[in-house]
Amino acid sequence: MKSKDSVAKAISNEMELVDFRIYEDKDGETYEGVYGINVAKVVSIVDYPSEIFETPGSPEYMLGMFDLRGDVLPLIDLTRWMNIKTKEDLKIHKKVVVTEFNNKQLGFVVHSARRLRRVSWADIESAMFSVSNDEQRSKITGTTRIEDGRTLLILDLEGIVDDLNLHMPGGEEADVDHFKATIKFDGSVLIVDDSSIARKLLRNILTEIGFNVIDESDGASALERLEQLYQRWGNSITQNLKLIISDIEMPRMDGLHFGAQVKDDVRFNKIPFLFNSSISHKSSIDEGKKIGADGYLVKFDAKVLYDEISRILQKK
Numbered sequence: 001m002k003s004k005d006s007v008a009k010a011i012s013n014e015m016e017l018v019d020f021r022i023y024e025d026k027d028g029e030t031y032e033g034v035y036g037i038n039v040a041k042v043v044s045i046v047d048y049p050s051e052i053f054e055t056p057g058s059p060e061y062m063l064g065m066f067d068l069r070g071d072v073l074p075l076i077d078l079t080r081w082m083n084i085k086t087k088e089d090l091k092i093h094k095k096v097v098v099t100e101f102n103n104k105q106l107g108f109v110v111h112s113a114r115r116l117r118r119v120s121w122a123d124i125e126s127a128m129f130s131v132s133n134d135e136q137r138s139k140i141t142g143t144t145r146i147e148d149g150r151t152l153l154i155l156d157l158e159g160i161v162d163d164l165n166l167h168m169p170g171g172e173e174a175d176v177d178h179f180k181a182t183i184k185f186d187g188s189v190l191i192v193d194d195s196s197i198a199r200k201l202l203r204n205i206l207t208e209i210g211f212n213v214i215d216e217s218d219g220a221s222a223l224e225r226l227e228q229l230y231q232r233w234g235n236s237i238t239q240n241l242k243l244i245i246s247d248i249e250m251p252r253m254d255g256l257h258f259g260a261q262v263k264d265d266v267r268f269n270k271i272p273f274l275f276n277s278s279i280s281h282k283s284s285i286d287e288g289k290k291i292g293a294d295g296y297l298v299k300f301d302a303k304v305l306y307d308e309i310s311r312i313l314q315k316k
Helices: 157-164 171-178 196-209 219-240 255-264 282-290 302-315
Strands: 014-026 029-038 042-047 062-068 071-077 095-101 104-110 112-120 140-145 151-155 188-192 212-216 241-246 273-277 295-298
Touching: 014 095, 014 104, 014 151, 062 104, 095 112, 095 157, 104 157, 188 196, 188 219, 196 212, 196 302, 212 219, 219 241, 219 255, 241 255, 241 302, 255 273, 255 282, 273 302, 282 295, 295 302
Parallel strands: 029 151, 071 104, 188 212, 188 241, 241 273, 273 295
Antiparallel strands: 014 029, 014 112, 042 095, 062 071, 095 104, 140 151
């Protein structure tokens, strides 16, 4: 049931990845691991710093702080974070991928940075099903096949922010645990996010606000759930489903493409739509506005989320 003016055709279900490599020692042989980071989170790629300022008490993978053109940023060794063993005598010229997400800038040490890749979200599989190593799975958001049948692993960089508790002074969990809503809402909210941690945090806040929470892990499954809800509620769906909150980066169908599909469907396009993403890049925010989203938040603050929901729903 498409609306007259389609917005989905203007939104690509693709993203660009920075392809980088990490070399792992496996029984004396060097294995080249292929990894990717969404280019929307990448500020620059620079040489390994000549000076690193130590941060006592930090985890082993946190090498310290380094100066990047006057800004002092955390420097994180991805091999240590992922528990990858590398040959000590391996001759490589390490690079630092400087990123910005969740309104934080960090540097990630990699062994080499290769190229940009454009991939379809439809070709990205959830790490839950495609990575056999449990420890590695928790650090990967998705995988996709590249040339020669190789697998590129997309890293869950937000997991590092969680591990280092860099979100806020009290940490995410503290923010959620101490948050109390002054005004309660009713009805249901659909949250769409491939991160189980993010869904849990959102569920806790939205339940405190008074909502019944429905959740899905990607845009494709969320569209299927909307069809089920329409079969249940019919044209009164907008009276029952008060809000949709979606991440941007998700396997199979990303949030922008999902949002465009929702806004193209006359059954659903009156349901308020809010993006809640770690991507703070202006182009993503502009794309959100283009499809008609009612708001765009950069993860994660319970009070800010509550205030934004209040603003959106009071506008209806």
